[in-house]
Amino acid sequence: MNVKELIKKYDGKAVVDSVSFEIQKGKVTSLIGPNGAGKSTVMGMISRLVAKDAGIISFEDKDLSEWKSRELAKRLAILTQHNNVQMKLTVKELVAFGRFPYSGSRLTAEDNAIIAKAIDYMELGEFEDRYIDELSGGQRQRAYIAMVIAQDTEYILLDEPTNNLDIYHATNMMKIVRRLCDELGKTVILVLHEINYAAFYSDYICAFVDGKVAKYGTVNEVMNKETLSKIYNVDFQIMEIDGKPLSIYY
Amino acid sequence: MFRKISSKSWFSTAILAGVLFIFSVVSLFVGVIDMNFGDLFSGGEKLELFFITRLPRLLAILCTGTGLSVAGLIMQQLCMNKFVSPSTGATLSSAKFGICLTLVFLPASLTTIWTRAIFSFVFAILGTWIFVWFVQRIQFKDTVMVPLVGIMFGNIINGVTSFVAYKYEITQALSSWETGHFSMVLRGRYEIVCLVVPLLILAFIFANHFNIVGMGKDFSQNLGVNYKFVLFLGLTIAAAITASIVVVVGEISYIGLIIPNMIAMFKGDKIRGTLVDTALAGALFVLICDILARIVIFPYEVAIQLIVGIFGSILFLFILFRKLKHGRKAIRLNKKEKGGESA
Amino acid sequence: MKLTKQQWNIIKLVALAVLVLGAIAAFMFIGVNFEKPKLVQFAMKLRAPKLIAMLVGAFAIGAASIVFQSIINNRIVTPCLLGMNSLYTLIHTLIFFALGSGSIFAANDNIAYVIDLIVMTVVATFIYGYLFKKTNYNVLYVLLIGTVLSSLFGSIQSSMIFVMDPNEYDILLETLVASFDNINTEIIVFSIVVLAAVAFFLRKDLKLLDVITLGKEQAINLGVDYDRVVRRLLIGVTLCIAVATAMIGPISFLGLIIANLGRQFLKTYRHSQLIIGSGLIGMLALVGSQCLVERVFNYSVPVSVFITIGGGVYFLWLLLRGKRGSI
Numbered sequence: 001m002n003v004k005e006l007i008k009k010y011d012g013k014a015v016v017d018s019v020s021f022e023i024q025k026g027k028v029t030s031l032i033g034p035n036g037a038g039k040s041t042v043m044g045m046i047s048r049l050v051a052k053d054a055g056i057i058s059f060e061d062k063d064l065s066e067w068k069s070r071e072l073a074k075r076l077a078i079l080t081q082h083n084n085v086q087m088k089l090t091v092k093e094l095v096a097f098g099r100f101p102y103s104g105s106r107l108t109a110e111d112n113a114i115i116a117k118a119i120d121y122m123e124l125g126e127f128e129d130r131y132i133d134e135l136s137g138g139q140r141q142r143a144y145i146a147m148v149i150a151q152d153t154e155y156i157l158l159d160e161p162t163n164n165l166d167i168y169h170a171t172n173m174m175k176i177v178r179r180l181c182d183e184l185g186k187t188v189i190l191v192l193h194e195i196n197y198a199a200f201y202s203d204y205i206c207a208f209v210d211g212k213v214a215k216y217g218t219v220n221e222v223m224n225k226e227t228l229s230k231i232y233n234v235d236f237q238i239m240e241i242d243g244k245p246l247s248i249y250y
Numbered sequence: 251m252f253r254k255i256s257s258k259s260w261f262s263t264a265i266l267a268g269v270l271f272i273f274s275v276v277s278l279f280v281g282v283i284d285m286n287f288g289d290l291f292s293g294g295e296k297l298e299l300f301f302i303t304r305l306p307r308l309l310a311i312l313c314t315g316t317g318l319s320v321a322g323l324i325m326q327q328l329c330m331n332k333f334v335s336p337s338t339g340a341t342l343s344s345a346k347f348g349i350c351l352t353l354v355f356l357p358a359s360l361t362t363i364w365t366r367a368i369f370s371f372v373f374a375i376l377g378t379w380i381f382v383w384f385v386q387r388i389q390f391k392d393t394v395m396v397p398l399v400g401i402m403f404g405n406i407i408n409g410v411t412s413f414v415a416y417k418y419e420i421t422q423a424l425s426s427w428e429t430g431h432f433s434m435v436l437r438g439r440y441e442i443v444c445l446v447v448p449l450l451i452l453a454f455i456f457a458n459h460f461n462i463v464g465m466g467k468d469f470s471q472n473l474g475v476n477y478k479f480v481l482f483l484g485l486t487i488a489a490a491i492t493a494s495i496v497v498v499v500g501e502i503s504y505i506g507l508i509i510p511n512m513i514a515m516f517k518g519d520k521i522r523g524t525l526v527d528t529a530l531a532g533a534l535f536v537l538i539c540d541i542l543a544r545i546v547i548f549p550y551e552v553a554i555q556l557i558v559g560i561f562g563s564i565l566f567l568f569i570l571f572r573k574l575k576h577g578r579k580a581i582r583l584n585k586k587e588k589g590g591e592s593a
Numbered sequence: 594m595k596l597t598k599q600q601w602n603i604i605k606l607v608a609l610a611v612l613v614l615g616a617i618a619a620f621m622f623i624g625v626n627f628e629k630p631k632l633v634q635f636a637m638k639l640r641a642p643k644l645i646a647m648l649v650g651a652f653a654i655g656a657a658s659i660v661f662q663s664i665i666n667n668r669i670v671t672p673c674l675l676g677m678n679s680l681y682t683l684i685h686t687l688i689f690f691a692l693g694s695g696s697i698f699a700a701n702d703n704i705a706y707v708i709d710l711i712v713m714t715v716v717a718t719f720i721y722g723y724l725f726k727k728t729n730y731n732v733l734y735v736l737l738i739g740t741v742l743s744s745l746f747g748s749i750q751s752s753m754i755f756v757m758d759p760n761e762y763d764i765l766l767e768t769l770v771a772s773f774d775n776i777n778t779e780i781i782v783f784s785i786v787v788l789a790a791v792a793f794f795l796r797k798d799l800k801l802l803d804v805i806t807l808g809k810e811q812a813i814n815l816g817v818d819y820d821r822v823v824r825r826l827l828i829g830v831t832l833c834i835a836v837a838t839a840m841i842g843p844i845s846f847l848g849l850i851i852a853n854l855g856r857q858f859l860k861t862y863r864h865s866q867l868i869i870g871s872g873l874i875g876m877l878a879l880v881g882s883q884c885l886v887e888r889v890f891n892y893s894v895p896v897s898v899f900i901t902i903g904g905g906v907y908f909l910w911l912l913l914r915g916k917r918g919s920i
Binding site: 395397405408552553 | 727728731733734736737738740741742744745747748749751752755756759892893894895898899901902905906908909912913
């Protein structure tokens with residue numbers, strides 16, 4: 001996926017200003033930056049949830065706008081934070097929606113197999129007949145991930161997946177992200193608030209400031225004192241744990 | 251700076267009063283029977299007519315306009331919500347329910363305008379009180395939630411009223427109060443509406459107290475104001491004003507809602523400073539609507555409630571959209587609402 | 594053998610259908626003197642059109658309410674609460690006067706009806722589209738503004754009738770606005786055709802409703818052309834409400850009650866079942882209560898009064914329950 005000169009304006013003010021970057025296939029890329037830096041808007045545009053004002057988002061050599069929505073749904077999945085379903089929906093039924101781009105509402109035997117596998121993968125077997133509004137936040141998040149897995153796309157986009165989760169569930173979430181990439185070979189793009197999760201679990205980091213890309217590179221390239229201090233405007237110390245850079249800020 | 255504002259506020263009051271006076275005179279001379287200023291001095295039939303219909307009508311209009319808008323203002327202050335009013339706070343519908351009960355359960359000899367007034371007053375205060383109690387119990391007091399609950403509350407009471415009316419076959423008799431109109435205002439049957447005047451004076455005396463109570467329970471206790479007493483007093487005054495109007499004129503919606511809001515847009519929220527303006531603007535609004543109602547299909551007249559219903563709801567929509575545009579953040583339910591789909 | 598939820602729901606739907614048949618039979622036959630065939634025939638002729646109008650109207654309201662709720666993703670909002678039925682009544686009155694009661698159009702009920710429906714679709718799409726956009730789907734605002742709109746339409750309509758003919762006000766009001774006592778039987782056939790056409794043209798969009806339930810972002814993620822589908826469905830909702838209002842008059846709370854009962858009864862996200870279920874519940878509620886009130890209790894109180902009281906209380910309960918910010 002290749003993004004060039006992406007622009008988005010709200011009320012005449014550019015929220016995203018000539019952003020260009022390229023996403024590496026088969027890797028985990030995190031978008032970080034302070035509030036209002038435009039990272040979620042970029043995520044919205046590359047997932048077609050938000051209309052862009054100018055620029056090119058080429059996905060598999062074709063601009064995103066030229067893709068048929070249904071076809072795109074087989075290649076790219078997005079999971080946002082607001083998932084508030086009012087309907088009575090069981091976990092299994094939710095996961096089954098992941099097969100919608102392929103089979104519509106009529107599930108084939110193959111679909112059912114994929115759904116069962118996705119539920120297994122996220123260890124939701126014992127909950128599969130529970131209604132999702134009866135689950136805890138962490139379980140619900142897992143159910144949605146299972147749906148995305150059932151959608152069987154090459155690219156998975158997650159908008160602040162650790163939001164509203166406690167440390168235990170957030171860490172679990174990040175481990176799942178890693179597994180999606182390592183075990184299932186997915187390309188994962190996330191928006192994250194927590195820098196250390198980005199540092200520990202992703203391959204590349206793209207840092208935004210004021211609607212522009214401040215720094216894009218491997219974890220080690222971005223995670224240094226000078227870059228981070230510049231981005232967030234606070235003092236940073238970088239430590240190394242398990243061979244990975246972690247930051248302390250105060 | 252302070253002086254400048256206060257002199258300006260005096261200025262707007264004077265303008266409102268002047269315009270109101272002009273329209274009052276116009277109103278006196280609009281009617282089926284042609285009448286001009288000279289006729290008043292030549293005496294005779296026309297002068298008689300003047301005192302039997304025209305003057306009572308004008309007085310009723312002025313009382314209705316000032317009364318309902320001030321009642322709305324008081325309720326808004328006390329409930330700390332800009333959208334509470336006799337029509338969005340179950341007061342009007344309860345007053346009507348009271349009238350309905352007098353028609354059904356009192357023998358014909360007892361259904362004078364006074365018994366009706368007493369019944370409608372008692373029910374108006376009960377309905378308002380229950381509604382306010384209800385609203386204060388709601389955990390999440392969203393600005394928009396309160397009028398919504400109030401309107402539904404009113405709908406239910408109206409439903410019960412029409413149930414009783416159908417059951418005892420008094421729908422015809424009751425329909426006179428369903429849509430308020432001034433055409434039956436004549437000497438001898440409207441005087442009760444003038445009760446509004448002493449009630450308004452009372453409201454003016456207690457204006458500062460209402461303001462303090464509007465700041466909250468702790469705030470008023472801190473200043474040594476008896477919260478419960480003032481709250482109850484204020485609601486009683488508002489309900490009494492509403493009831494004495496409903497008994498004579500019938501239901502007229504929206505005035506208590508829109509007039510205080512319009513005035514507050516220009517002059518802020520301090521009740522002492524806005525009370526007079528609100529009263530004048532309310533009277534002016536009803537007066538203009540009434541003149542319209544009388545000339546639109548001259549020589550017939552449209553019930554004022556219909557005219558007020560149209561202009562009132564348009565103005566209310568205007569206020570709502572304005573609020574939506576300016577105060578977006580203040581009234582948003584919660585962060586989740588952002589995407590819209592959680593709504 | 595343990596039944597799956599789907600099988601259970603089908604059984605529930607069949608049971609509902611049986612109950613509806615029972616209500617129909619009761620409505621048709623209670624109080625008919627079977628010893629005189631002439632009288633039987635007369636009663637049938639009198640009752641059948643009314644029955645059909647109620648069935649069609651109830652189904653249309655139920656279906657429209659379910660679809661609308663799913664689009665807005667909220668269970669408290671129904672099209673009638675936002676004043677869609679008052680809008681139809683207003684448009685109907687406007688057109689009646691604009692064309693004049695003497696013209697060919699007004700003389701032929703169906704032609705006037707078609708014009709009503711077209712104008713209604715255009716106006717409603719415009720007004721409600723603007724409303725949703727402006728309020729950003731903030732449900733409380735949508736509801737409050739809708740309630741005010743509803744009273745605005747009502748006031749304009751009453752004033753217009755009054756202005757046109759102050760002497761015949763009551764009579765005109767009654768002939769222009771349908772109600773249970775004044776069911777508009779001339780347009781039944783055409784109404785059924787309209788509803789069938791709506792169902793036919795929207796068959797694909799209706800299937801997408803299950804996905805739309807997941808919310809806008811999820812729906813787009815799964816490859817639904819969200820804006821287009823929603824626009825088409827809203828037009829369908831508008832037409833359903835217009836048809837129902839034209840036949841049995843404005844009953845504001847019916848949709849709220851039956852749609853929520855349908856959801857609670859079936860506990861599913863499948864809209865094929867929800868729509869049929871709510872439609873059946875609507876039929877049962879309307880025909881059953883009309884039958885009870887009219888035939889059994891011989892009441893003078895119209896059914897709509899009970900629906901208003903019950904619906905209002907139910908609405909308040911839904912609003913105040915406030916569970917998990919479900920508003």
